[in-house]
Amino acid sequence: MKINNIVTTPYLDQKPGTSGLRKTVKDFQKRHYLENFVQSIFNVATELKGSLMILGGDGRYYNTEAIQIILKMAAAHGVREIMVGQNGILSTPAVSCLIRKYKAAGGIILSASHNPGGPDGDFGIKFNIANGGPAPTAFTDAVFNLSKTLDTYQIVEADDIPLDKLQTCGIGNMNIAVIDPVNDYAKLMESVFDFPRIQSLFSSGLFTMCFDAMHAVTGPYAHRIFEQQLGANVDAVINGMPLEDFAGGHPDPNLAHAKELVAVLNSGGSAPDFGAASDGDGDRNMIIGQRFFVNPSDSLAIMTANAHHLPGYRLGVRGVARSLPTSQAVDKVAQAMGIDCYETPTGWKYFGNLLDDKRITLCGEESFGSGSDHIREKDGIWAVLFWLNLIAIKQQSVEEITRSHWSRYGRHYYTRHDYEAIDIDVANALFDNLRGKIQTLHGKTYFGNKVVLCDDFSYTDPVDSSITTNQGIRILFANESRIVYRLSGTGTQGATLRVYIERYITDTSQHNEPTQTMLAELIQVAADIAQIPQRTKRTTPDVIT
Ligand code: VG1
Ligand code: CO
Numbered sequence: 189m190k191i192n193n194i195v196t197t198p199y200l201d202q203k204p205g206t207s208g209l210r211k212t213v214k215d216f217q218k219r220h221y222l223e224n225f226v227q228s229i230f231n232v233a234t235e236l237k238g239s240l241m242i243l244g245g246d247g248r249y250y251n252t253e254a255i256q257i258i259l260k261m262a263a264a265h266g267v268r269e270i271m272v273g274q275n276g277i278l279s280t281p282a283v284s285c286l287i288r289k290y291k292a293a294g295g296i297i298l299s300a301s302h303n304p305g306g307p308d309g310d311f312g313i314k315f316n317i318a319n320g321g322p323a324p325t326a327f328t329d330a331v332f333n334l335s336k337t338l339d340t341y342q343i344v345e346a347d348d349i350p351l352d353k354l355q356t357c358g359i360g361n362m363n364i365a366v367i368d369p370v371n372d373y374a375k376l377m378e379s380v381f382d383f384p385r386i387q388s389l390f391s392s393g394l395f396t397m398c399f400d401a402m403h404a405v406t407g408p409y410a411h412r413i414f415e416q417q418l419g420a421n422v423d424a425v426i427n428g429m430p431l432e433d434f435a436g437g438h439p440d441p442n443l444a445h446a447k448e449l450v451a452v453l454n455s456g457g458s459a460p461d462f463g464a465a466s467d468g469d470g471d472r473n474m475i476i477g478q479r480f481f482v483n484p485s486d487s488l489a490i491m492t493a494n495a496h497h498l499p500g501y502r503l504g505v506r507g508v509a510r511s512l513p514t515s516q517a518v519d520k521v522a523q524a525m526g527i528d529c530y531e532t533p534t535g536w537k538y539f540g541n542l543l544d545d546k547r548i549t550l551c552g553e554e555s556f557g558s559g560s561d562h563i564r565e566k567d568g569i570w571a572v573l574f575w576l577n578l579i580a581i582k583q584q585s586v587e588e589i590t591r592s593h594w595s596r597y598g599r600h601y602y603t604r605h606d607y608e609a610i611d612i613d614v615a616n617a618l619f620d621n622l623r624g625k626i627q628t629l630h631g632k633t634y635f636g637n638k639v640v641l642c643d644d645f646s647y648t649d650p651v652d653s654s655i656t657t658n659q660g661i662r663i664l665f666a667n668e669s670r671i672v673y674r675l676s677g678t679g680t681q682g683a684t685l686r687v688y689i690e691r692y693i694t695d696t697s698q699h700n701e702p703t704q705t706m707l708a709e710l711i712q713v714a715a716d717i718a719q720i721p722q723r724t725k726r727t728t729p730d731v732i733t
Contacts, residue, residue: 194342196338198339210301226261226341243262244298245298246298247430248306257343260345261343272364283295284320294323295315304434346359370413378417402465403431404468421460434468453476461585475487483517484552492521498577510551513604530542534553536559540564543564545651548561598693607720639664
């Protein structure tokens with residue numbers, strides 16, 4: 189085995205964001221760009237030497253090239269064995285499952301998640317640690333610092349490894365197992381949910397579903413689990429073939445991007461009873477019923493209130509966590525159940541310690557992400573199975589389950605407005621101005637909403653006491669309404685401003701209103717306080733979820 193030491197020049201922009209390093213494909217194709225970043229990972233994650241590592245991606249453009257490079261670099265760094273998904277495919281939750289099941293030292297996931305793919309799209313790389321979860325900030329900071337002065341990387345000279353068939357082979361002393369991407373994950377799902385009960389839901393002939401894999405990674409998982417194992421209707425999975433460019437689509441499961449699914453569910457008499465979608469790398473989910481959308485924050489609250497009905501959660505929910513911008517719907521459930529509810533910064537890495545320390549069982553984010561202690565990532569297929577299992581037990585529709593939840597706990601009207609690709613200087617100035625106002629807003633009243641707290645959110649991890657600051661400006665009102673502002677850490681063009689708005693209504697006679705109408709005044713307040721139109725020259729957001 190011949191290890192080459194390649195001389196390279198450092199890049200100064202390899203700073204991981206909310207979820208790994210995410211750049212355009214064109215950036216990743218720059219000379220040694222990927223190699224540099226992977227070398228920095230190996231330099232920090234010295235535990236990979238002599239250990240097992242998991243490797244796979246969401247199948248987007250540049251996935252297979254990147255996998256071949258990483259295999260050869262792993263061999264050069266003394267990795268003992270690599271498990272790689274067939275054709276380079278592994279969903280993010282499947283990687284987390286495999287790391288935990290086979291006690292790997294870590295894993296690399298190639299994905300830019302919900303960002304578009306193809307030669308003109310985005311690519312990304314994430315590193316997950318031995319607990320199966322995203323590397324914590326201390327790790328990604330160390331990787332970034334090293335990347336800025338990196339001058340060589342190590343790679344083995346070897347032929348490419350065929351990834352199309354299941355086999356074991358090797359490069360030098362390193363074993364390679366090309367594995368079925370679905371098997372282990374499907375077994376885990378069977379252990380968490382009541383598969384026979386979901387099977388009987390489908391075999392009754394009275395219930396059908398439609399799952400939109402958006403030509404991303406979940407296609408093979410959905411075909412196997414929903415159609416083959418659970419016996420769902422034959423046309424249950426649409427867009428189930430992973431494609432390098434997601435057929436030109438934007439693999440983000442929300443009402444704006446999963447249009448085909450929404451049309452199917454809104455098609456009237458013959459529409460399926462249940463609809464769902466997942467994103468590029470399979471960790472997000474959207475749940476819908478016939479002409480009915482379940483807000484992801486509500487989904488987390490509903491899961492928390494009902495988890496004890498499901499086999500995997502029979503012992504109950506220890507505690508829950510949600511990210512800052514996620515609505516306070518789950519807080520109401522936690523309060524009623526007498527369990528802890530943690531508020532964390534955005535990004536799954538902040539849930540890892542809480543899960544490992546057994547403080548929480550379920551967690552979620554407003555951005556169509558939910559998960560539990562079964563792995564250390566959010567999990568799209570898991571969320572769909574959770575809902576299917578719940579429907580099978582309750583024999584109620586998605587809408588009935590959600591409405592009865594609202595009538596018990598109240599409804600949190602919620603929306604997120606995204607202003608994409610705005611000039612970075614404009615975005616920074618907007619935030620500087622907002623921060624400057626923090627002290628002055630307290631006690632002010634806008635359309636009857638009185639400000640009781642305004643701050644720049646910071647989080648002290650209760651397990652390791654690490655402190656994370658500047659996570660978003662939040663404004664809380666006396667009536668429990670809320671506005672949160674933050675900048676995205678996953679975009680690749682300029683800055684994306686996210687504004688999150690919520691309003692809590694207990695009166696059931698007001699639970700049938702259009703969300704944007706119910707939030708209109710607060711939307712106005714949010715725009716005024718941050719001077720969004722004046723500063724960004726935009727009067728409407730690019731995406732509303
Ligand atoms: C977004 C979401 C965040 C999520 C992250 C990664 O981050 O808001 O909740 O954890 O994407 O999800 P940001 O910084 O752009 O708001 V995924 O499915 O890209 O791994
Ligand atoms: Co994702």
